[in-house]
Every structure is written in structure tokens, then in C-alpha cells.
Amino acid sequence: MDAASVTIDAIAPGSVEYRLGASYPLAPQAFCPWCEHPMAVLEWIDADGMRTRLRGIDGEAPFARPPGRWHLYLAGTGYSEQYARPDRIREHCWMFFRLLAPLPGVSDRAFAAIDDPEGRLLHYGRTMFAVQQRGEAHAGAQLHGLLWAAIGEVLSAARQGGDGSPARPWVVRATPPPDETLLARVDAVVLPLLARPPSVAELASALHCSVSALSHRLKDESGMTVVERIRWLRVREARRLLASGSSVKEVGVELGFSSATYFARVFRAVSGLSPGEYQDQARAPRA
Template identity: 45%
Template sequence: MILSQYRTTFLQKVSNIVQSLPSVNLALVEHTQNPTPKHRGVWIGPIQRNSWILDSSNCPGMRCRAGDSGSISPETDRPRHTWHLYAPNVPFWEQYDRPELLEEDMWLQFDFNKPWPPLAERKFAAIFDPEDRFVEYVRAMYEVQQHGRPGRQLILQGLLLAVLGEVLTAIQAGASGKANDPWQICSHGDYDRENRLLSTVDAAITRKLSSPPSLEQLAEELDMSVSSLAHRFKAETGLTVVQRIQWLRIRMARRMLLQSDTGVKSVSHKLRFSSPAYFAKVFQKVTGMTPSTYIATARRP
């Protein structure tokens, strides 16, 4: 019971922080493989930008400092898989003892239109990413940025929000974010344990999207009491089971509406909503737009 109350409080806190997220824009993604070797043992800097910087130079024997004379972060070793986050206009320096081992250099620059509370007072943070999830995000962002494909900006925005989501989760774990106490990105194993109930419920619902199971039927299938399922699911996800059912059905509806020969009435009928009007009401509640607006946007050449 105490754990459930804690998780509910934690999820509400995270929800409040997410809702406070201001508009964020990606300024630049830089990704260089096998970069030109740096000068051995020489401090490079000051490096300073007028936007937020999230950077990684995965190289043994690397040292960094931030702020004049290390006033923000003193000179310290920078372990592998560690990213540094710098606030706008914060100067920093880097030094390489073994520059020939530098395989990949990554920079991500972004801007908020107003301060975001989790980072509002932050000038510098170290982030440990043992599974290199940030690496995959930035590689994907760089690839998208280099090609003028339809929807490019939307994809980049989504990937940037995913990065900030990882940062927010790491912040909530309680580390200080200093070089010797970095925020740590959760491993997939941590997520797997936390999302086991969500995955199980999703699988049960997805099998019968056109006629989704009731809470009682789900509880019976999972060998749980109705109250236990309802309370545990809400504590672990922040959603009710009914809200999750609606979200999954609308996700399928969105996929179906991408087809040029599929209309609102057809999707409503196939997913067995009581009427097209009720389908449109649920669709707008979940997505924030009407089905017709979604079709006009998603099918745009």
C-alpha cells in the first residue's frame, strides 16, 4: 500500500513536470565518426553556445571542466558512456589524453522558449547512459536531419522529447547530477520490470480491440481481483484501465485512417464504436484533434 501511494505521488509529480514543459526546439545535431584526432593533453576551449548542449565524446582518458576556473564543475575525469549537459552560455573545456581512441563525437543543441523547472537552476549536469540509448537517439536525429523527408521536423521533435523524457526520469531517481554523482538513464531491465503489468494488459486488450474486455474479464484473465488490478494499474501507469483501452483503440484507428480508402464511418464500424459521433468524441479526447483534422494532416503529401 505504501509503495502504491509512493508510485502514485511520483507519477503525479512527473505528470506535473511534463505538463510544465515549455516549447522546445532542436537547434542542431552534430555527429562525427572517427573525428580528426584532438591534440593530446591540450585543453580545448572555451566552448560556449547560446543554447542548451548535450554532448558526448566517448573516449578513454578524457577530462572536462565547466565555468571559469572550474567554478561550475571542477576538472574531472569523464568516464565512457557519460554525457554532459550545459546550460546556455556556460563555457566548458575538454582535454584528451588518448585522442587516437576517440571513435564518435556527438552534440545536441536545443532551446526552450521559457525555463523548464527541472533544469531552470541547472548550469551543468553529468548523465550516465550505460546502454547508450542517447547514442541511438542522436544517430537517428542526425540521419533524419540530413534528409529532407516529409515529416522530418515532427520526427526530430519526437526524438528530442524522448531524450528529455529520459533526462526527466533520471532526475527523479535522486542523484545530484554532479560529475561524481551523475543522473543515470534507467536500463531496459528496469523498464521491463516496471512495465510488465502494462505489457500484459496491452496484450490482452489488443487481441480483442474491436470488442475489448471489461475490467472484470481482464482481472479474471490475469488471475487478479478487480480492485487489485484497478489500483495496481493506476499506480504503475497513472492511467485507468478504461483510459488505456481507449488509447489502444484510437492508436489502431489512427493507423487505419492513414489508408486513403478508409473513412471515419468505416473505422468506427470496424472497431465497433457505438456510433461515428461517439468515435469522434473519443478520438478527440485521446489525440486532441478530430478524426477529419487528423486525416487532413496525416495524409498530406
């Protein structure tokens, strides 16, 4: 079975626990009592000086747990945590769920370590807790969908590298939006330089490609030439400044146009209006 063949019915949500600013009645550096759950759990802790040990695994030798690392414990896995300051747990989240069918790369293990530098899993956990607390109609369906989204992130991370061990954790990464590629890279170079936009040759050099490759690929992706894209970005910024109250002259100077006439010509070619006409429309009260 591969990940593509797994359906949403493979999991069922349990409860979600969430604590902010927790304090546990433990002595500093003491391990908490062994925990073991009848269902799987994704657990996240933001605290300093943490170590974990797993019952019956690797001689139960403790290993370091960086702040903000997720641990996935399958049903029946015994674990115990140690905190340098158990009275200063900044945030703690548990997502419990039942496995109703095998999950590739997950069901056959007792434990996995997962890093989530963008906080994607934590967003799901916080949202699930809020939904659970509200107890509104259809909350069960919402919890199921949010849980499946979180598990989908874990399955994707498991396929991208690492073995889920503390030394080589899975890493949750955002999937780049489709068609972002070259267009986004062009915009990233040009946007900070709107007052003095790069030439096509300078842009190609910054993107480590030839002028020909840049021109053809950008045209294929966006339908624009490089010069058209740069003009469009400058006019978009000009529209924003005009709508915010800057004068036509101020905007032309700020964006580096050589003359008011040239600014007006470029603006009209892109937007179909002169800068003054656009500003009048932006200021006009809406019906």
C-alpha cells in the same frame, strides 16, 4: 512547475552533430579551447582519458569524464575537454536545442552529468542525425519528437536520484513495462528449465514468496495457475521446435515429457491440436 506540466513546446530542436572515428588536432593531454554555445547541448563522447573543466565553476578544476558519459550544458556555459588520445575519439554526438520554457531541475543549472548504460539517449541522437541528413518532408516534426523523447529521459533520470554532479550523475534507466512483475519473474525461472520444470513449491522458493502468494498473485495478473503457465511455456517451445522440423518424438524427449502419450495430452489441452496435427499445419503451404 512540475515535470507533468511541461509541454512539448518547452523545447525546440537545433542541429545535431555526429562524428564516428574523429581525430582532433590537439596534443595528447592538452585541453581544447573553451566552448560556449548560444543554446543548450547534450554532448556524448566515447574516448579514453577524458577530463572536463567548467568556466567559472568550482575554480575551473578539471574532473574525470568516463567514456560514454553525457554532459548537459545550458546556453552560455563555458567548458573545455581534455583527451588522452585526441586522435582516437571513437564517437562524438551533440544534440543542440533551445529552451522556450523552464524545465524543472534543468533550467536552473549550468551543467549536469548523465550516465546512460543502455544507450537510450545515444539511440535518439543517432536517429536525429540520420533524419537531419535525409532532409525529408516533416523532418522538423520528427526531430522535435525525438528530441522531446530524449529530454523526457533526462527529466526522468533527474527525479530518480543523483544530483547531476560528476560524483553523483543522473542515470537514465528503462521503465519496466506494466504488468511485467510476477509473470516475467516466473518465466525467467521456468524457461531455462523446460525439460525439468520446477514444482510450485520450488518456484515459490526461487521467487522468495509463499506458495499461496505466488498462486494468488499469478492468477490475478495472468488468469493462469502456476501449472497452467508452465504447461503453456513448454507447449510454446514445443510448437517452435515442431515448426523448425524436429520430430514429435524428438520434441517430447527434449522437453522432458515422460511419454509420448503425456506429451500429446498436454499439447492438445493447451493448443487444441495434437503435436502431429500442429506440425502438419505448420508445414502446409500458405494460400
